[in-house]
Amino acid sequence: MTSRKIGLTLGVFLTITASVTGLVIVPNWQFRELQPVKKADGSQYPMPLFGEQAKGREVYIDQGCIYCHSQQIRMKGYGADIRRNWGTRRSVPRDYIHEKPHQLGTMRTGPDLASIGSRQPSTVWHALHLYDPQITSPGSIMPRFQYLYTELRDGEALPPGTFEADVVKIPPQFQKNGVTRLMPTDRGKALVEYLKGLNKTFPLPEAAQ
Amino acid sequence: MFYVFVFIWAFAIVAGITMVWLLAWAIRQGEFKNLRAGARSIFDENEPEGKVTDYFPGEAPLMRQLEVRR
Amino acid sequence: MSAAVETNPQVEVVSRIEVDRSAEGAVTIYWASALFWLTIATIAGLISSAKLHSPDFLGNIEWLTFGRIRPVHWDTAIYGFGGTAASGTLLWLQARLCQTRIPFPALLIAGGVIFNVGILLGSIGVLMGQSTGVETLELPLYAMPLLVIPYVFIVIANFKMYFTRKTSHTYVSQWYLMAVTVWFPILVLSAEACTNLGAVDGVAQAIANWWYGHNVVGLFATPTGIAAAYYLIPKVIGKPIHSYHLSLLGFWSNAIFYNWAGTHHLTGGPLPAWTITIGVVGSLMMFIPVITIGINHHMTMLGSFHHLKTSPTLRFAVMGSMIYTLSSFQGSLESLRSHQEITHFTHYTIGHVHFGMYGFFAPLMFAMMYYAMPRLTGNEWSSARLIRIHFWCTLIGMLVYAISMCYAGIRQGMMMNDPTAPFLDIVRFTVPFLWIRTLGGLILFAGTIAFLINFWRIVQPHRLRFVTPTLMTTERDYNMLLNKEKELEQNDK
Numbered sequence: 001m002t003s004r005k006i007g008l009t010l011g012v013f014l015t016i017t018a019s020v021t022g023l024v025i026v027p028n029w030q031f032r033e034l035q036p037v038k039k040a041d042g043s044q045y046p047m048p049l050f051g052e053q054a055k056g057r058e059v060y061i062d063q064g065c066i067y068c069h070s071q072q073i074r075m076k077g078y079g080a081d082i083r084r085n086w087g088t089r090r091s092v093p094r095d096y097i098h099e100k101p102h103q104l105g106t107m108r109t110g111p112d113l114a115s116i117g118s119r120q121p122s123t124v125w126h127a128l129h130l131y132d133p134q135i136t137s138p139g140s141i142m143p144r145f146q147y148l149y150t151e152l153r154d155g156e157a158l159p160p161g162t163f164e165a166d167v168v169k170i171p172p173q174f175q176k177n178g179v180t181r182l183m184p185t186d187r188g189k190a191l192v193e194y195l196k197g198l199n200k201t202f203p204l205p206e207a208a209q
Numbered sequence: 210m211f212y213v214f215v216f217i218w219a220f221a222i223v224a225g226i227t228m229v230w231l232l233a234w235a236i237r238q239g240e241f242k243n244l245r246a247g248a249r250s251i252f253d254e255n256e257p258e259g260k261v262t263d264y265f266p267g268e269a270p271l272m273r274q275l276e277v278r279r
Numbered sequence: 280m281s282a283a284v285e286t287n288p289q290v291e292v293v294s295r296i297e298v299d300r301s302a303e304g305a306v307t308i309y310w311a312s313a314l315f316w317l318t319i320a321t322i323a324g325l326i327s328s329a330k331l332h333s334p335d336f337l338g339n340i341e342w343l344t345f346g347r348i349r350p351v352h353w354d355t356a357i358y359g360f361g362g363t364a365a366s367g368t369l370l371w372l373q374a375r376l377c378q379t380r381i382p383f384p385a386l387l388i389a390g391g392v393i394f395n396v397g398i399l400l401g402s403i404g405v406l407m408g409q410s411t412g413v414e415t416l417e418l419p420l421y422a423m424p425l426l427v428i429p430y431v432f433i434v435i436a437n438f439k440m441y442f443t444r445k446t447s448h449t450y451v452s453q454w455y456l457m458a459v460t461v462w463f464p465i466l467v468l469s470a471e472a473c474t475n476l477g478a479v480d481g482v483a484q485a486i487a488n489w490w491y492g493h494n495v496v497g498l499f500a501t502p503t504g505i506a507a508a509y510y511l512i513p514k515v516i517g518k519p520i521h522s523y524h525l526s527l528l529g530f531w532s533n534a535i536f537y538n539w540a541g542t543h544h545l546t547g548g549p550l551p552a553w554t555i556t557i558g559v560v561g562s563l564m565m566f567i568p569v570i571t572i573g574i575n576h577h578m579t580m581l582g583s584f585h586h587l588k589t590s591p592t593l594r595f596a597v598m599g600s601m602i603y604t605l606s607s608f609q610g611s612l613e614s615l616r617s618h619q620e621i622t623h624f625t626h627y628t629i630g631h632v633h634f635g636m637y638g639f640f641a642p643l644m645f646a647m648m649y650y651a652m653p654r655l656t657g658n659e660w661s662s663a664r665l666i667r668i669h670f671w672c673t674l675i676g677m678l679v680y681a682i683s684m685c686y687a688g689i690r691q692g693m694m695m696n697d698p699t700a701p702f703l704d705i706v707r708f709t710v711p712f713l714w715i716r717t718l719g720g721l722i723l724f725a726g727t728i729a730f731l732i733n734f735w736r737i738v739q740p741h742r743l744r745f746v747t748p749t750l751m752t753t754e755r756d757y758n759m760l761l762n763k764e765k766e767l768e769q770n771d772k
Contacts, residue, residue, distance in 0.1 A: 005442060007238070008449065011231055012458040012534055013465075016498070018224050019538035020469050023490045026216065027554055028473075028483040061412035064346020070624055074547035079620055083698035091549040096481035101412040101474060104485045106544055108624035108695065109331070109709075111702050133334070139703045141710065143334050147341045228535075244523035250448040251376070251514055255295065260517045263590040263650055265663040 034094050045202045048098040056194025059187045070105035071114045086112040089207040095200050117199040126192040127168040131182055135174045148188030152181040293378050301380035302371050303655045305387035309367030310648050312395050314734055316359025321724045323352035328720050332713040342406045350410055350417040351402045359398045364644040365503040366433050369456050371651050373437055376453050377444030382436050390429030397425025413474040415492035420475055434460045451526045455506035462498040482549055493541030504643040511596040511646050512579055516586050521578035525571045533568035536561050543614035562614035569607040576600040591666045595646035602638035627688025634681040652737050661736040665729040672726025680719030687712035
């Protein structure tokens with residue numbers, strides 16, 4: 001009865017190769033043709049990340065932001081993504097050609113971040129929000145990322161190798177234990193740079209349909 | 210794009226034909242005969258059909274009578 | 280071609296007791312690891328759950344921040360618990376149905392140890408921030424060989440048993456078990472290649488990611504669970520399954536449709552419409568296998584429900600098979616675009632995943648353990664009360680969890696689709712339900728502890744037997760076992 005055994009094995013093998021081909025290989029062929037587009041000022045969209053932003057993306061991944069924040073805008077009329085001002089247009093495959101690993105996300109315990117940079121361009125806001133979400137968004141259930149900041153008490157000197165320009169002042173009503181200022185660590189600074197750079201508002205032609 | 214669709218169609222047709230062929234082959238092989246016997250293949254002389262094989266510990270009918278301890 | 284009487288004369292006949300005895304070491308090590316990881320996963324889940332309603336709980340410890348403990352919860356639950364529980368089930372069930380001794384027991388035991396080291400290293404890596412960033416495949420690459428190698432051993436052992444067996448029939452459960460061993464390695468290798476090894480990026484990677492994320496449940500956990508149900512329900516009540524024809528239909532439709540369903544996890548996302556449509560069609564077609572499998576399991580049970588009172592195995596198996604039907608219906612409906620518009624990014628999905636994994640898969644694995652462990656070790660479960668506690672905690676905890684999360688998810692989704700509702704109001708609305716979820720998790724945890732105690736006692740050496748095995752239901756069985764054991768002991772000398 002070996003033929004029957006081989007038949008079963010082959011049959012189930014076929015079913016999975018079918019779906020690998022259909023859902024993994026074929027879409028990849030389709031997307032491989034996608035290239036960045038030229039903007040009016042000569043630069044390209046989307047641009048690969050480098051420097052601080054690339055480092056910030058690493059922090060975004062290692063802190064697991066994806067488990068509460070998506071980075072994809074659904075089209076007009078499907079959900080309220082655009083009406084909530086999370087984005088100006090739906091996202092399309094071209095937006096993601098440089099993303100490795102992708103961070104599309106499937107949860108919105110927190111709001112979508114596809115274009116958080118255009119919605120919230122302030123470094124100070126991001127720093128305070130990451131340090132203690134209750135300062136900027138009372139009632140939020142986001143964790144505090146205090147370990148991305150060095151807390152400075154009144155009159156305390158800056159840590160060596162840091163600059164006064166990076167200091168973030170905590171509003172007086174939120175100061176606790178004499179901590180009045182924050183110095184972001186390298187990772188904290190990079191994460192904010194990454195978030196500020198998240199912007200999928202450039203009107204790609206295929207997103208207009 | 211065109212080649213993608215050609216590929217999808219070609220693949221679907223090949224896969225479909227393979228499936229039908231496999232089914233026909235399985236029928237020829239007698240895969241669908243004797244199905245009742247297959248369902249009974251988990252029973253044997255010691256654990257025949259009709260015998261319940263699982264109880265809460267200490268609550269099987271026989272053990273209540275025997276109370277054997279090893 | 281009368282398959283019914285055909286046997287392979289070259290293979291000696293092996294009695295059920297010998298099969299069980301040969302499997303004891305390997306299977307026990309897999310199931311003990313499963314329980315260990317279930318405990319860890321439950322604790323990680325409880326910490327993540329608590330952090331969502333009380334963000335300052337264990338706050339400011341980078342290792343335990345939500346974004347790290349949450350993937351550890353998934354990895355320990357799916358790979359740690361699911362992987363080992365399913366492997367143990369696969370080995371024991373295949374050995375029994377093939378009526379052969381487990382091949383290479385030492386290799387399999389070594390595999391079990393390596394697998395545990397892999398999960399441990401991987402989880403610590405994620406806690407340290409080395410997650411790959413691909414949802415469902417977070418374990419760092421250096422941990423993967425440690426998970427793949429043991430699985431290769433299992434695949435080899437499984438093929439060896441299947442192709443050198445004595446019986447001529449391939450029972451339904453065996454179809455599923457063979458399918459799992461073919462599917463899972465392909466699944467993991469293609470997914471790893473497409474995501475962490477970087478063969479594709481961007482949206483194509485997202486599709487590969489969710490093709491995998493859905494299939495790891497559908498082509499690994501589900502078939503193993505169904506295989507367990509197909510064996511345990513008829514075996515415990517002593518009644519053949521309702522319709523063997525239907526089981527054939529159920530198997531092949533499951534095999535064909537399930538692996539296309541994954542893309543519904545990206546509904547509304549930046550994908551070409553056809554990929555999503557395939558996912559929705561695949562999910563809806565799943566009604567065919569789900570209904571046929573449901574008919575088979577439930578019709579077999581019809582008229583035998585009174586055994587639920589007396590059999591712990593049956594309780595868990597029936598709970599699993601009933602929730603399989605319910606959660607699969609839920610899943611198929613959930614894939615519809617109009618449904619996804621509301622529930623896609625919400626806690627509803629989380630509720631559904633747990634309903635399936637802890638309501639269907641886990642109880643069937645527990646049923647498997649409750650049935651097999653006394654037969655493997657020759658010991659009996661030490662306490663009927665602890666089994667009852669475990670059952671009721673699993674059932675109630677599961678329902679509390681699933682109902683609160685699904686309800687909260689629907690409301691959350693409706694509020695999110697109303698642009699006038701401030702986002703923080705939605706967050707505040709969900710908080711009470713997140714508390715209820717923690718409560719449900721605690722109930723599940725209590726059940727796990729009860730099971731752990733019982734399991735700890737049953738794996739003690741034979742001289743510590745607590746009661747005489749009740750699995751022997753007639754005196755003849757009992758004497759037979761005694762004689763067989765004496766014989767085997769003499770052989771050992």
